[in-house]
Structure formats: C-alpha cells, structure tokens
Amino acid sequence: MSVAVQPSAKVYAGSEARVATRSAWHAYVAVAAATFVLVGIYWDISWHMSIGRDTFWTPAHLLIQAGGLVAGLSSGFVALKTTFAGTDAEKAATVRFWGFRAPLGAWICIWGCLAMLTSAPFDNWWHDAYGLDVKIISPPHAILALGIFSIVVGALLLTLSEQNRADEEHRPRFAWMLALVGGMFIMNYALFLTEYGERRMMHSGWFYGLTAAAFPFGLASMARAIKLKWAATAAAAFYTGIMLALMWIIGFFPATPKLGPIFQHVTHMITLPFPLLIIVPAIGIDVVMQRLDGKLPDWKLAPILSATFLGLFIAVQWPFASFLMTPAARNRFFNAENYVYWMTPTYEALQNHFDLPAHGVWPFPVHIVIALLLGTVFSFLGLSRGTWMRKVRR
Amino acid sequence: MKVRSILLPIALFVGLSAHVGSPDVVFDGNAGPYPVRAIVRPPMVVPGVAEVIIQAEASDVARVNVRPVFWRAGVKGAPAGDDAVRVAGEKSLYTGKLWLMSRGAYSVYVTVSGARGAGTAIVPVASLATGRLALSKPLAGILVVLGAVLFVGLVTIVRAASGDALLEPGAQPTRQSKRRARIAGLVATPLLALLVLGGAQWWSSVDGDYERTMYRPPAVDPSIHGDTLDLRVHDTAAFHALFAPVIPDHGKMMHLFLIDAGSHARFGHFHPDEIDSLHFRTALAGWPKGKYKLFGDIVLANGLSQTVTTTIDWPGDTSTAPSLLGDDSWWPTCCKDAARPSRPALLGAGYTMTWTGDSNVTARQPADLRFEVKDEKGQIAHLLPYLGMAAHAVVLSADDSVFVHLHPMGTVSASAQQAFAARDRGDTTDSGRLRLSAESTSMPMPMQASIDGHLSFPYEFPKPGRYRIWVQVRAPASQVLTAAFDIDVR
Numbered sequence: 073m074s075v076a077v078q079p080s081a082k083v084y085a086g087s088e089a090r091v092a093t094r095s096a097w098h099a100y101v102a103v104a105a106a107t108f109v110l111v112g113i114y115w116d117i118s119w120h121m122s123i124g125r126d127t128f129w130t131p132a133h134l135l136i137q138a139g140g141l142v143a144g145l146s147s148g149f150v151a152l153k154t155t156f157a158g159t160d161a162e163k164a165a166t167v168r169f170w171g172f173r174a175p176l177g178a179w180i181c182i183w184g185c186l187a188m189l190t191s192a193p194f195d196n197w198w199h200d201a202y203g204l205d206v207k208i209i210s211p212p213h214a215i216l217a218l219g220i221f222s223i224v225v226g227a228l229l230l231t232l233s234e235q236n237r238a239d240e241e242h243r244p245r246f247a248w249m250l251a252l253v254g255g256m257f258i259m260n261y262a263l264f265l266t267e268y269g270e271r272r273m274m275h276s277g278w279f280y281g282l283t284a285a286a287f288p289f290g291l292a293s294m295a296r297a298i299k300l301k302w303a304a305t306a307a308a309a310f311y312t313g314i315m316l317a318l319m320w321i322i323g324f325f326p327a328t329p330k331l332g333p334i335f336q337h338v339t340h341m342i343t344l345p346f347p348l349l350i351i352v353p354a355i356g357i358d359v360v361m362q363r364l365d366g367k368l369p370d371w372k373l374a375p376i377l378s379a380t381f382l383g384l385f386i387a388v389q390w391p392f393a394s395f396l397m398t399p400a401a402r403n404r405f406f407n408a409e410n411y412v413y414w415m416t417p418t419y420e421a422l423q424n425h426f427d428l429p430a431h432g433v434w435p436f437p438v439h440i441v442i443a444l445l446l447g448t449v450f451s452f453l454g455l456s457r458g459t460w461m462r463k464v465r466r
Numbered sequence: 467m468k469v470r471s472i473l474l475p476i477a478l479f480v481g482l483s484a485h486v487g488s489p490d491v492v493f494d495g496n497a498g499p500y501p502v503r504a505i506v507r508p509p510m511v512v513p514g515v516a517e518v519i520i521q522a523e524a525s526d527v528a529r530v531n532v533r534p535v536f537w538r539a540g541v542k543g544a545p546a547g548d549d550a551v552r553v554a555g556e557k558s559l560y561t562g563k564l565w566l567m568s569r570g571a572y573s574v575y576v577t578v579s580g581a582r583g584a585g586t587a588i589v590p591v592a593s594l595a596t597g598r599l600a601l602s603k604p605l606a607g608i609l610v611v612l613g614a615v616l617f618v619g620l621v622t623i624v625r626a627a628s629g630d631a632l633l634e635p636g637a638q639p640t641r642q643s644k645r646r647a648r649i650a651g652l653v654a655t656p657l658l659a660l661l662v663l664g665g666a667q668w669w670s671s672v673d674g675d676y677e678r679t680m681y682r683p684p685a686v687d688p689s690i691h692g693d694t695l696d697l698r699v700h701d702t703a704a705f706h707a708l709f710a711p712v713i714p715d716h717g718k719m720m721h722l723f724l725i726d727a728g729s730h731a732r733f734g735h736f737h738p739d740e741i742d743s744l745h746f747r748t749a750l751a752g753w754p755k756g757k758y759k760l761f762g763d764i765v766l767a768n769g770l771s772q773t774v775t776t777t778i779d780w781p782g783d784t785s786t787a788p789s790l791l792g793d794d795s796w797w798p799t800c801c802k803d804a805a806r807p808s809r810p811a812l813l814g815a816g817y818t819m820t821w822t823g824d825s826n827v828t829a830r831q832p833a834d835l836r837f838e839v840k841d842e843k844g845q846i847a848h849l850l851p852y853l854g855m856a857a858h859a860v861v862l863s864a865d866d867s868v869f870v871h872l873h874p875m876g877t878v879s880a881s882a883q884q885a886f887a888a889r890d891r892g893d894t895t896d897s898g899r900l901r902l903s904a905e906s907t908s909m910p911m912p913m914q915a916s917i918d919g920h921l922s923f924p925y926e927f928p929k930p931g932r933y934r935i936w937v938q939v940r941a942p943a944s945q946v947l948t949a950a951f952d953i954d955v956r
Binding site: 124125161164165167168169170176179180183186187189190193194197199200201202203204210211214229233237328329330331332333334335460463464465466 | 511512513514515534535536538539543544545546565567568595598599601605608609612613615616619620622623626627629630631632633634635636665668669672673676
C-alpha cells in the first residue's frame with residue numbers, strides 16, 4: 073500500500089483530542105449498526121425456529137440489511153468527506169486505501185457491507201440451484217457471516233481508535249462502548265456455537281473444549297485493550313443482558329409455523345436458550361489480568377487465563393445445565409422448552425437427558441486437558457490481539 | 467381455458483417425476499360442489515416454492531385456499547393453508563405459492579369455499595430435486611468482479627492494520643511500519659487465497675452431493691423368456707425413503723406401455739402381474755419383433771407415482787398379431803397412420819375419433835386435448851369405462867424425452883389421491899400401513915357406466931416439438947379402441 077506524505081505528528085498533537093470527539097459520531101453510528109445486525113440475526117433465528125417461512129423482506133432481514141447499509145454508507149461518506157473535504161487533522165487520523173482516506177474501522181465496515189451485498193445475488197442463486205436454506209452454513213451464508221463479522225470488527229476498531237486517542241474525560245465513554253461491542257463479539261461466537269451447545273451436550277468434554285476454543289480469545293483481548301477495570305466482565309454482562317432481553321421480549325410475540333411438517337404446537341416466537349454463564353469466568357479473567365498483566369509474559373499468563381476460564385465455567389455451567397433439565401426451568405424465564413416447530417417427539421425426549429458419551433470417545437479428563445490446551449492457545453492469541461488493539465490509533 | 471391467459475415464466479427444465487420429462491401436475495375434478503382445475507408446477511429443487519394456479523368457475527366461489535400436506539406428517543402436521551390470490555381481471559382464476567420443504571410425496575389440498583359450503587380436492591405432487599441450475603455468465607462475471615474487489619480489499623486492510631493504523635495521527639510511516647505492512651500483506655495473500663480455494667472446494671463438494679442425491683427414477687431390468695417379459699424394478703440411488711409397497715392403480719399393479727423405438731409405429735398397453743414386491747411379469751404372445759421403449763407406471767402406497775423406463779429387443783415374428791389378455795390393448799389394429807388434428811382417426815369397427823380441441827398448442831400453457839368419438843352410424847358414441855376411466859391418453863414426444871399417461875382428470879393418479887385421503891382418516895393397520903384394499907383396487911368409475919363420446923384431457927406440454935398422442939376408449943362391444951394423433955407444439 074502506498075502512503076502519501078503526511079503532515080508531521082507534532083503539528084497535530086494539540087488537535088488530536090478535538091478530532092477524536094468530532095469523528096466520534098461515526099463510531100456511535102457503527103456501533104448502532106452492529107447492534108442492528110446482531111439483534112436482526114437473533115430475530116431471524118427465532119423467526120426460523122417459530123414461523124419458518126421467510127422472504128427477503130422479513131423485519132429481521134431488513135434489520136440486518138439496514139445495519140450493514142448504515143455501517144457501509146456512513147463509512148463511505150466518511151471516506152469521501154475526509155478524502156475530498158477533510159481538514160489536515162482529520163486526514164491525519166486515517167489510513168490510505170486505494171487513494172482514499174478513512175479510519176481503518178471505516179474500511180472494514182465498507183468491506184463488510186460489500187461482502188453482505190455480494191452474498192445477496194449469490195445466495196439467491198444458491199436457493200434456486202440447491203434449495204431454500206437446505207443447510208444454514210453454506211458458501212453464500214459464509215460470505216454473509218464474514219460481512220456481518222466485519223461490521224462488528226469495524227465498529228470495534230472505530231471505537232477503539234477513539235478510546236486510544238481520547239483524553240481522560242472522554243475515554244470512559246468509548247471504553248463502555250467497546251465493552252458493548254465486546255459483548256456483541258461474545259454473542260457472535262455464542263450464536264455460532266448454538267447447534268453445538270444444546271443443553272443435552274453440556275456435560276460432555278467436547279462442549280467445554282469448544283467453549284475454551286471460542287471465548288478466552290475475546291475475553292483476554294478485551295481485558296487487555298478496553299480501558300475499564302472490569303472490561304471482560306462488562307463485555308460478558310452486555311452479552312448476557314442482550315441475550316436475556318431478546319429472549320424474554322421476542323418470546324412474548326405470538327407466532328405460528330407457516331411451513332411443515334409441524335411436530336411441535338408453536339404459539340409464540342421460540343427463542344434461543346438461556347445464555348451461557350460466561351460472565352462468571354469473565355470476572356475471573358479480569359481478576360487475573362488486574363493482578364498479573366504486565367508482570368508475567370503472555371506465554372505464562374495464557375495457561376492461567378485458560379485454567380481460570382475453564383475452572384469457573386465448568387463450576388457454574390455444569391450445575392446450571394442440570395437445573396435446565398428440571399421442570400423448574402420449563403418456563404418463560406429460563407426458556408427450557410424452546411422447541412422448534414419441526415422437532416419430532418423423539419428428538420424432544422432427548423432434550424431432557426444429557427448425551428451419553430459415544431462409544432470409543434476419549435474420557436472426560438482427556439477432553440478437559442485438550443480444552444486447557446486450546447484455552448491456552450486462544451488466550452495467548454487473545455492477549456496478542458489485545459496488545460495490537462491498544463496500539464490502534466486511526 | 468382462461469388459464470391460458472397467465473403465463474408464469476420459470477426456467478425450463480426437463481425433470482423426471484411421476485411421468486417422464488413432464489413434472490407439472492394438472493388436475494380436473496371437484497372440490498366438494500365446485501368444479502376446479504388445479505395446475506401445480508413443482509420446483510426443481512427441494513426445499514423450493516411450487517406455483518399453483520386454480521381455476522374455479524362457479525359463480526358463488528368466495529375463497530380458494532391451498533395447503534401443502536407432506537405424506538409423513540399428514541394434515542395434522544401441515545401448516546395452515548394460504549388463500550390463493552385472484553388474478554387481476556379474471557373472475558375465476560387464482561394463483562398461489564407453496565413451500566415444499568421435504569423430499570417425497572406431497573399433496574396440495576385445494577379448498578374452495580362459497581355459498582354452498584366448502585369442499586376440498588386432493589392433488590398429489592411429487593416433491594423431488596430434479597434439476598441442476600448452471601451459473602449464468604453475467605452472474606458469474608458479477609461474482610468474480612465482486613470477489614476480486616473483496617480479496618484485494620482485504621489484503622489492503624490487513625496491510626493498513628499492520629502499518630498506518632498503528633501510527634500516531636499525523637505521524638509519518640517509518641521504514642519499520644512499512645516493512646511490517648509489507649510482511650503482513652505477503653503473509654495474508656496466500657492465506658486468503660487458500661481460504662478462497664477452500665471455499666471453492668466446499669462449493670464443489672456441495673454441488674457433488676446435490677448431484678448425487680438428485681432424484682433418479684427407479685431402474686428396471688427386463689428379461690425375456692419365450693413369450694414372457696419379466697421386469698425387475700430396483701432403486702437407483704439413495705432414495706429408499708421414497709419407496710413403499712406398490713399399490714394398484716385402476717385395479718392394476720403396473721400399466722406398461724410398449725412403443726416402437728424411433729418410429730412409434732406400434733403401441734401396446736399391458737398390465738403385468740406382480741410376482742414379487744417389485745417383480746412384474748406379462749405375456750406378449752404374438753407381439754411383433756422389434757426394438758421397443760418400455761414405460762411402466764406404478765403407484766406407491768405413500769402416494770408417489772413413478773414411471774420406470776427401459777428398452778427391449780423383442781425377438782418375435784414381424785408379421786404376427788398379438789394375442790391379448792384381459793384389459794390389454796394395442797395399436798395399430800386397423801389403420802397404420804396416425805391422424806393429424808385436421809382429420810379423424812379410424813378406430814376400427816366403424817368408429818372414428820376427431821380432434822376437436824384447439825390444434826394451436828403452446829408449450830408451458832394449459833391445453834385441453836379434446837376429442838369426439840362417433841360410432842359406425844356417425845352418431846356420438848356411447849362408451850364404456852376402460853380400466854375405470856372414461857378414457858386414457860398417452861403422450862410421447864418424438865425424441866422420447868417426454869412421456870405422460872393422462873386421464874380426463876389430468877396427470878394425477880386416483881390411487882394416490884385415495885392413499886392421501888386414507889392417510890388423513892388414519893385408516894391404517896397396526897403396523898402403520900394404509901388400509902387401501904377397499905379403495906385403490908376398485909375402479910374410479912363403475913364398469914357399466916355409459917360415457918358420452920366427448921372426451922377432454924387437461925395437460926400442459928413441457929416443451930415445444932412433435933408429439934404423438936394415443937387415445938384409448940372402450941366400445942360397447944367391449945373391445946378397446948385406440949387412435950393416434952400427431953401434433954406440433956409451439
């Protein structure tokens with residue numbers, strides 16, 4: 073990438089904070105757009121679990137598309153304005169991309185929007201060629217997911233550069249916004265793991281291995297990069313809050329399946345299960361980071377984070393999963409009866425028992441050792457990502 | 467018909483379903499007190515959206531509702547139906563779309579409501595993946611351009627993230643930051659290329675899986691022993707779930723059509739005995755020597771109709787005349803040439819059959835194949851049912867790619883309708899099998915019924931070309947008379 077000659081840093085030292093607050097509107101818009109997209113995805117999943125039939129024009133789809141467009145178009149506007157009408161100070165807080173100038177997060181939002189737009193005709197053709205969403209995870213959906221993920225990453229980077237440039241007065245505001253985006257990151261992972269994290273699987277080593285590969289990366293990077301004392305806890309709290317709010321609110325709306333075969337008598341929107349208790353290991357990760365970050369090298373810190381995550385997560389999720397199997401959880405609050413309309417009675421019966429270990433699989437302790445190793449690797453990567461995130465200025 | 471006035475453009479595909487190369491379903495019948503015509507155009511992929519066109523002529527029709535019922539789930543597991551929308555400017559024409567989510571036997575329940583109450587017609591439809599869509603060049607071009615922009619854009623973003631983004635605002639890029647960006651770009655490019663290749667491999671694997679599981683009609687192995695022809699039907703792919711025991715259709719386990727390959731100069735309609743579950747046998751004593759295309763229609767207990775096809779070299783004598791059994795029939799019995807719509811066909815015994823429908827027929831538009839049968843006195847003939855139907859027609863394209871067995875009720879099988887009705891009543895044995903003995907072995911029409919010599923077959927030709935149509939009726943003297951017509955479809 074070619075980089076144009078830029079005014080020196082010295083010239084702009086005084087105006088940096090002013091530029092930060094002036095461009096903050098874009099970070100707010102991008103975070104709002106990412107929220108639209110994530111809420112839209114949750115709503116869409118719920119729609120498919122309850123109603124089934126959809127078109128491009130369902131409210132959930134429109135929310136996702138609107139989120140993508142708002143993020144992409146606002147970023148495009150920022151790029152054009154900064155390139156052609158930006159002050160020197162504004163231009164200085166950007167990166168150059170094919171001759172245009174905008175913050176890094178804006179380019180990622182534009183990329184995400186373009187990926188989402190690309191997936192639309194591809195997905196349409198895919199439906200005509202291979203059937204309507206025969207599988208949720210398909211190549212066009214993967215491009216859409218990449219686009220959506222990029223919108224969240226873009227929002228995160230826009231907020232991150234604001235936080236990293238902001239003065240003491242403005243920094244907490246951006247840090248809390250970052251915690252919100254961090255919560256959406258955790259939500260992203262959790263949504264992706266939905267099919268592999270049914271409650272009947274929560275007493276298996278496989279489930280804990282999967283969660284150790286998914287969550288420590290985000291929690292460690294946030295704990296290091298977000299300038300809050302309880303950064304990972306705050307992000308996990310946002311994840312839990314958003315998931316609970318959506319679960320309780322959407323679940324109140326009436327719905328009947330419009331596709332068949334129907335095996336469950338659905339009368340209201342079916343929502344995703346009670347969120348994972350990520351908040352407990354997140355508190356533990358914050359405590360470890362407060363005491364040891366900077367005092368130990370990352371390769372020593374990573375196994376401690378991994379053990380903290382796994383130990384606390386198993387300690388709370390295991391008994392909570394047992395509770396979810398009881399009649400006491402079969403209510404709107406704990407949402408243990410969220411059976412999709414196509415669930416056959418045989419499959420429903422399976423939901424109230426933990427899966428027995430398949431013949432020939434490794435014993436549970438071996439899975440936990442693997443989970444610890446995975447958690448260590450991803451904690452280390454998360455810490456590295458956190459270090460990079462602390463440096464992002466544009 | 468007014469149905470002609472709406473042309474629903476969909477991609478042309480030649481699918482294989484209950485018939486051969488003719489996937490659209492046309493039904494003429496009654497929904498309670500209301501006469502209806504239903505056309506169902508199933509999608510070529512599953513899950514997919516079927517197009518439904520309903521014509522309900524009665525003046526008191528207030529509402530037409532269509533509902534997809536999957537065999538395994540029955541009416542209890544079917545979603546609520548959708549009201550079909552009246553076509554603008556038409557009094558009796560309605561359209562709707564139905565989502566067929568699973569592979570196998572479906573039935574579209576057409577419920578018509580009006581001043582005389584409500585009535586439902588059951589229209590069996592096969593929901594099968596029959597086609598494979600190619601990526602058009604313009605779309606491929608768009609995707610390649612967008613993909614290239616995304617790829618290069620992502621490499622640029624990775625470089626910026628490792629270089630400029632980490633500099634203080636206004637700071638000049640250093641040699642170190644430039645180097646870092648360059649290395650990041652160099653590492654990212656092959657990794658992303660690998661990702662794209664992995665995506666392409668994924669796509670290719672999905673495509674391969676799809677092609678492997680596409681519907682293929684069951685294969686049939688013929689064997690000839692003297693005057694006996696044995697047919698053994700077997701599965702061709704992983705579609706065991708589709709199969710169920712064969713049930714009688716018009717009282718016959720199989721309707722077998724032998725047609726002279728290439729010239730279509732000979733036509734036989736036989737009814738083999740079922741020796742074992744999928745083993746059929748018929749005698750063809752005296753059947754002339756030659757190469758024949760075989761089309762065997764069977765109906766399964768789950769409401770699916772299937773046509774099995776094969777080719778045989780029959781070793782008989784060229785000059786002999788076949789000796790027929792029971793309801794078997796053949797053509798030509800008297801006159802070798804097929805008629806054109808402009809002149810009557812001679813049926814023998816003094817009977818004639820004249821094409822009275824519109825001879826300008828267009829593909830993918832509903833057509834009424836209308837005929838008039840006159841007796842030796844030139845009067846409209848009084849006919850008897852042939853295998854429980856007023857008449858049978860077989861349509862075959864010149865290239866053998868389209869074959870369909872029609873009745874005045876259209877392309878659907880009466881036995882399949884009855885199977886669905888029995889399924890809905892829960893009329894099953896302890897083992898879950900349908901109790902069909904009382905229904906599907908019986909004929910839709912009593913044998914002694916007198917039928918007016920005006921015949922009409924609703925149909926929709928799937929593609930342009932030349933077709934031969936054999937029409938079969940039973941005269942009062944009990945002999946089966948067959949006429950053949952050639953028609954060019956635009």
